[in-house]
Amino acid sequence: MNRLTKFAAGLALAMLFALVLPHGASAETIPMLKDLQQLSGNQLKVTYDQPVDGAKGIKPGNYWIQSLSETMPTGIATLGMNDTVNPGNALTADKVTITSADTTNTSFILTFKSVIPTGKSYKLIICYVTAPNAPPYSGDNGSRTFIGK
Incomplete structure (x- = not known):
């Protein structure tokens, strides 16, 4: 050549x-969802592959819960099974509280005001989360399906 x-x-x-x-x-500045665990009847633990901007990690508007069995979202869900993500159907502070689970801002606990229904299938979708001091990001950070326990 x-x-x-x-x-x-x-x-x-x-x-x-x-x-x-x-x-x-x-690509190195975009945190991606690494793991999702249900900790209790109303808590999920989200773990990223790298530290995230703490303010973005605890912002409910960066998270969506899609029902995989209902066309109209109920309970913890903000999206029906055929809905698409938009800022108007993200989680809100009246549905969930999000706190950092560690000092490195790689894991966060989502505590829902209502119980996660046992046996129901959901998809957690995360968007707009950046690494500390990174420029704004308008894409997704990954998704993961889970079944309420």
């Missing part, structure tokens, strides 16, 4: 990353 071809290939790759990721972000 000559120098001009290498330069062109490098430039094309850089432009591709610039289109896919928000300005100033890199």
Whole structure:
């Protein structure tokens, strides 16, 4: 490969990353959901693959609970099974309290005001969460299905 071809290939790759990721972000700065555990009848523990901005980690508006069996959300769900995520159907402070579970801001506890129904299937969806001091992010941070215990 000559120098001009290498330069062109490098430039094309850089432009591709610039289109896919928000300005100033890199794949390493986007925390992703690593684990989800139900701790009790009304608590979920969310663990990210890296530390997150604490204010984003505890913000209910960055989390959605989708019912996988109902068209109209009930209980802890904010989305019916055919609904799509938007800011108007995220979790709210009247449904859940979110606290950091560790000093590194990698795990958070979601404590719901109501009980998580046993045997019902849900999907937790997370969006807009960034690493500390990272630029804003408008994409998703992963999702995980779970069955109430």
